[in-house]
Amino acid sequence: MKKNLTFHMARHTFATTVTLSNGVPIESVSKMLGHQSIKITQHYAKVLDKKLSEDMEILRKRIELNGDR
Template identity: 45%
Template sequence: KKILSTPMYDKRMELARRAFIFSTLTGLAYVDIMLLHPHHIGTNADGRRYIRINRKKTKIEAFIPLHPIAERILSLYNTTDDEHPVFPLPNRDALWFEIHELGVIIGKEDNLSYHQSRHSFGTFLISSDIPIESIAKMMGHSNIRTTQGYARITDDKISRDMDKLMERRKIQSIGEKTDNNK
């Protein structure tokens, strides 16, 4: 959250911040963001925008409906000229340095990384009750076990799941009592 609310005044740092946020909201790895071109961005029949790209690492297609913040970030960059990537990112080492600096600025104790952003994406989705099969497709995984390594179950998610179970049991027991009273 802090990274969302802390704009950078240096152009390179702001680009790094936006690309990192974009990665966190799409689950795309650094190399996939580097390879992202306008033709990977589409709109479905309902007007919902998405990214469809074969992941560099796995060659598996990732299909990612876009979060509104990710859409806003895209609108600031190249979404029309397919000769150039969407984001004008520097080389990997320069971007890694900027991401590290960004972490220092926002007070993050451990280093920020694109790998962390993928984990955050998976954890956010699983915590939002998105089925693991859908998360696997969005992350470009062919094996759900791989996705399970990214989508960490939080204590809050476990508590909410237990609350849902208790609510279902309560409704079932009320229904059983009603049936017994007939």
């Protein structure tokens, strides 16, 4: 790796790869990072395409289950 790892890069990686992509709510990530506002966390944590796809699949399954009632 030819790039220097910075504190900012480490926080961003933690926020996206370690927490959000493993289903940790952004509110919890915000607290872990010590942010006073979730808006600050949103700068670090962009929604990952994989996570978005997984969330939509969960929603689709919930809608299907509720439709069978």
